[in-house]
Amino acid sequence: MDIATLVGVIVAFMLIGTAIILGGGSFVAFFDASSVMVVVGGSIAATLISFPLKNFLSVFGVAMKTLLYKLDSIPELVEEIVSLAETARRDGLLALESRLDDIENPFIVLGVQMAVDGTRPEVMEDILRTEIDAVATRHRDGKGLLDCMGRFAPAFGMIGTLMGLVIMLGDMSDPSKIGQGMAVALLTTLYGAIASNVVFLPCAEKLGFTNKQELLAMEIIVRGIMAIQSGENPRVIEQKLNTFIPPKHRTNNNAA
Amino acid sequence: MDIATLVGVIVAFMLIGTAIILGGGSFVAFFDASSVMVVVGGSIAATLISFPLKNFLSVFGVAMKTLLYKLDSIPELVEEIVSLAETARRDGLLALESRLDDIENPFIVLGVQMAVDGTRPEVMEDILRTEIDAVATRHRDGKGLLDCMGRFAPAFGMIGTLMGLVIMLGDMSDPSKIGQGMAVALLTTLYGAIASNVVFLPCAEKLGFTNKQELLAMEIIVRGIMAIQSGENPRVIEQKLNTFIPPKHRTNNNAA
Amino acid sequence: MDIATLVGVIVAFMLIGTAIILGGGSFVAFFDASSVMVVVGGSIAATLISFPLKNFLSVFGVAMKTLLYKLDSIPELVEEIVSLAETARRDGLLALESRLDDIENPFIVLGVQMAVDGTRPEVMEDILRTEIDAVATRHRDGKGLLDCMGRFAPAFGMIGTLMGLVIMLGDMSDPSKIGQGMAVALLTTLYGAIASNVVFLPCAEKLGFTNKQELLAMEIIVRGIMAIQSGENPRVIEQKLNTFIPPKHRTNNNAA
Amino acid sequence: MDIATLVGVIVAFMLIGTAIILGGGSFVAFFDASSVMVVVGGSIAATLISFPLKNFLSVFGVAMKTLLYKLDSIPELVEEIVSLAETARRDGLLALESRLDDIENPFIVLGVQMAVDGTRPEVMEDILRTEIDAVATRHRDGKGLLDCMGRFAPAFGMIGTLMGLVIMLGDMSDPSKIGQGMAVALLTTLYGAIASNVVFLPCAEKLGFTNKQELLAMEIIVRGIMAIQSGENPRVIEQKLNTFIPPKHRTNNNAA
């Protein structure tokens, strides 16, 4: 995921840079501090008004983390849970404690820890599902924030361009400066369009995608942990969890 | 909340002011009473047509109040309800009357007062839920009104600009005035865009956010009050209400 | 309601007029019969294609009537129904006949008349609910028609402006006429924007609002009439209907 | 229906023609074969890509047929079904065969024919409902196609205008031709706007309207035919079907 996001952003900016060079423009002419300020600052300010301060700060982190976060491969996840189930079946639930250090996914750790601690099943499922809801809410808020910035960026781009035009039109004594004034005015719209279409909207889109994948993984984990705790046969657990995966990706298609 | 809203609005206008200065414009050139009138007056007039008069007046207040209103922290809310439950458990329901003065949230006051008065549970829950519905409706109408103004402001901005262009085009005898006429015409569009993107739309967004939080708080209060009235154990009440909070924020995670 | 709608429309046009005077324009320059024709005529023609003729004629009336229609105050409505229930309880269902002349709301009249005639309850509720559905459909069609005109008006404004530009561009022999030709061309877009944002869209919005209120009133009436017919206690009826009203507006909050 | 559609289209084009004459333009200046080609041809080509070929051909027919199709009046429909029920009641189901030739609606013919043939009720209802689904799907596809063309027409209008501008800007050696080149370029946008707002979008809207009416009529027919087959009393059938009609339009309001 991470790689595609980075590659996409770099490619997009390289394309824009190349197009400027091919078109005979200079990079200097494409930079205007005041326009950057209106678009970036304005979008952040509008988002600050739209979201409670606490959420504004936390969802930013969520958005970043989720974009950089490597998603679990679903088949590997099933394999890991089945392996935990085998340990629990062979050596008892308490034997899982020794394996806690090898598990990377903190959600599996939370579940296994509770199982080892002997937490009652209803309480355990309740806690795990509340955690899923909390993750879903954080992601939805994170996506909402990025969508918001994707809508505000072009709006502030237009606001900046209108301001530039008003300034330019107010002083047309030197006709040779009209073109340049207009160019600077247009830069703000350009910045808004780039910020929205290269950064905010695609990242919001990917966050939505990542969210669906992560919730599926968490659903599989909850089912797996609950089955391990109730001492089900590892083969039965595998078969159950495999129904989340299309046939060709299943770890061990023993369906018959 | 309050702070983020204020900070956002101030930052947005400071950014716009700075950009005008950096761009070499004068603030005088950016003020036109007639344009303000068309955008602000027009948006209010259109909203006046869109909503019944009574609602127009009341939802304005709701919007203001909700933007300035400090949301209860959910964990603190659970703590307060559990503390009330302990009092009721130890000294009986009537003992809650002495604590009424310390409670800030009027919805908890309403519930506790009814519990103290010996209102029947069905009637109590019915009244509390009708109140929740009334709050949800007021918020939805308030958000609808702000969304409405967010849509009308740019429309009246365009109407004002078209009017300015028609006036300017009708008298082009003095070419030196064309630029200025056009600048004034564009101001209305600028005002519409700023009003919509700095004030109306972000505030509508936050109202939606605040609404979700407040309804969650009210739901928790209803469950808590009903449990207190039926004399449930404070620990059980705490555990029930904690399911609304993700693990790491719980007041006392005694899950086992 | 009526008043807010009228006030809004008058204020909007006064604002536009004042802005023209302040801007130094003449009203004559802002009137163009041909542009009015394209925007108003075009919107009506497109709506005529969109809706069956019969509905086109009737929904127009519905839209007008609903905009001018004074909504029942819900608490007064509950009071009236409770008063009818008291009469029925004291003097029997037939005594309601003498009160029919005092009732303004035709839907209550319909219900009471059927109760007096001894119509069977199932048939009565069936007829009243069909009437509610019919009202809801008429309102939805009325709102749909206004929304439709609100979308078509700016489109025909643009069509008229494009036509004006083509005419102007086709004859540029006299440069002094270019400005005027362009001004006239822009008038059509201006008319479309005003028609849509001052008349059609706000009225559609209010119709939706009014509809929700009226359906709530009709729902309360159906419940009330059915309860009267089945001879329920007026106090019980009042308590039932009060659940539709938030506590502070209730006629008589005897909840305990 | 048919009439309103035709009247609307004719009125719209007459308005446009009158506006051209009033504006002092010539019709010749408003015709450009190349622009017609881009807008009409482009919209059809894009729709051809969007829909499977078979559906493209058939839904066109459906759209045409439904626009020209005269809708059954619901009260007349109820009357016809009740009259069939009376015949069946008096002379037996087989007597309906002699009335088949007088029935215009093919859906009633299908149902009556199956009833006469002694088709089992479950099979009959199954077949009739599958037919309703098929009609609903055809209409939805037809509306989707018109909506599609309504979206593509303005897009190809813009494409044509951009092409015209590129050609005009590429050869500005003769300044006197610039106006004319621009006028021709704008024609394509004008065509796209007219095609979309006078033809495609209003027709899509009406198709949706007609569809709802026709499905209601088919629903009434299914209920009526099934009741006739099961030998119900014509008066009971009338009362049942009347619940689909608001009181004031009922054929015979014998509710008591």
Add this chain to the structure above:
Amino acid sequence: MDIATLVGVIVAFMLIGTAIILGGGSFVAFFDASSVMVVVGGSIAATLISFPLKNFLSVFGVAMKTLLYKLDSIPELVEEIVSLAETARRDGLLALESRLDDIENPFIVLGVQMAVDGTRPEVMEDILRTEIDAVATRHRDGKGLLDCMGRFAPAFGMIGTLMGLVIMLGDMSDPSKIGQGMAVALLTTLYGAIASNVVFLPCAEKLGFTNKQELLAMEIIVRGIMAIQSGENPRVIEQKLNTFIPPKHRTNNNAA
């Protein structure tokens, strides 16, 4: 399907080419490598950010395959399943193995193979339905990707045009080059509009259409295979599957 898609794309580009020739433009003036790069490259880069890399690669294939994929005719499909049912009825389930080579549809092959292998019915239906879900997800992702590109293409068209305008406005020393600079700038918007309206949006539309058809076919296959396995009468199977087809297209309407 395939043919309509190809015909549509070719017709659209021929129309555009003809319009250029009729308008007196040269093809050379309509080609600009830098603009192609910004629109196509930018859209791909933004999509790369929006979707996980793995999905980006696979859904592209899915989109292509589905556009070129010939849909099964539903009546032929029913005929094929009924014929398989007859074989199974006459010669036993194992006899189906000899017919596997003649079946083109891989989903039928999967189902028949499992039936021949003696897979338990619950497991079989489970596997087949997971496969349907996987296909639906792949198609929805494929449509989402095309919709995404259809939204990004015009945005990058505008970005390119703004860049071209800034370059042009920055160097207006030679007025004779202004027209040409503007023409090149507009090309990017033109490319974006064509890419979106001729390729991405219509293909997304068709993918949605194709998806609905294929899921219907898969649903019919699952029902058919399950019925074959449980040894139902071929005539009964035919009657059941025929309910998915409107009467006039049924293979053998033996309803009575």
